[in-house]
Amino acid sequence: MEGYFMHVSKKVADARFGKEQEEEKVYSVRELKSWKFWRAVMAEFVGTLLFVFLGCASTLTNPVNPVRVALAFGLAIMALIQMFGHISGGHFNPAVSLGLLASFQITIFRALFYTIAQTIGAIVGGMILKGATPGSFHANLGVTKVANGYTLVQGVGIELILTFCLVFVIVATTDGNRTDFGSISLKIGLTVAMLHFSCITLTGSSMNPARSLGSAVASGDYDTHWVYWVGPILGGCIATLLYKFLFMPHRGAISNEEATHKLLAEGDMIAIPRDYFTGSSEASSNGKKQETFKL
Incomplete structure (x- = not known):
């Protein structure tokens, strides 16, 4: 039944917004002509802007409160995914x-x-954020640095592991073949907060090259900044590759919608919601003609 309802939901969405174009190849330029693509790019711009502002603003205390920072970044990404996730991902x-x-x-x-x-x-x-705060804060607007006593290689390793965990959670929770339900933004937001709790005192728990770049440019401090590009990018790539080619449980399986089409075509499943077949009691009492639901 779940596959059936997904099939119905997809048909309703197609009727409202038009059918999605077939999946783009990795080198395709066709999407560059689409307003939907550029709207998604703008969503990424605005979303990252807000993420840096909201997250880094939480670091402007003396001393820095790790719990406040962890919750700020986690809750910020949770809210931003709700705001823009359906637009850009x-x-x-x-x-x-x-x-x-x-x-x-x-x-x-x-x-x-x-x-x-x-x-x-x-x-x-x-x-x-720099323009909105007094000059006394400008030397460190949430700059991420490797803690004293740790080597830069260790910093890269920590950021790699943290980002691996984050991106693995992202690709696992957004796997289209999953049949469980729940808030994706909540899962990702709590993961971001947890990873901050884990290693914020070691590297700042950046997990995001753009986040580190924004605070570095605003503060004019690029010391060890390269760590926050190498570690997170390696961790993100390793996570997606391992999930797709090793851990994905349904790799190669047809989607729920394709399975529903197959069952309906073969006559192995008949699933018609009662309201579509008989009509609601309210509509019947008003004497309105009911229409059958057509797949």
Whole structure:
């Protein structure tokens, strides 16, 4: 029945918005002509801008409160995915976009323009935060650094592991073959908060090159900044590749919608909601003619 209802939902969505174009190849330029694509790019710009502003603003206390920072970043990404996830996918992170590119889940051009939008958005968000705060805060507007006593290689390793966990959660919770329900934004937001709780005192728990770039540009502090590009991008790519080619439980299986079409075509399943067949009691009492639901 679940597959049936997904099939019905898809048909209703097609009727409202038109059928989606067939999946783009990884090198396709066709989507560049679509307003939907550029709207998604703008969503990534605005979303990353807000993420940097809201998250980094939580660091402007003396001393920094790790719990406040962890919750701010986690709740911010939760809200932003609700705001923009249905428009762009809610990446707000080059490590996510490049990881999805590495596993052939988005096109080269989408990954490129998303990354550009994310980096520019992060810089603008950092500069807005700088303009909104007194000069006494400008030396450190949420800059991420490897803690004293840790080597840069260790910093790369920590960021790699943190981003691996984050991106693995993202691709696992958004797997179209999953049959369980729940809030994706809540799962990802809690993961971001948990990973901040884990290692914020070691590397700042960036997991996001754009987030680190925004605060670095606003503060004028690029010390060890390269760590926050190498570690997260490697972690994101490894996570998507491992999930797609090793851990994905239904790789190669047909989708729920395709399975429903197959069962209906073979006559192995008849599933007609009662209200579509008999009509609701309210409509019947009003003498309105009922129509059968046509698949």
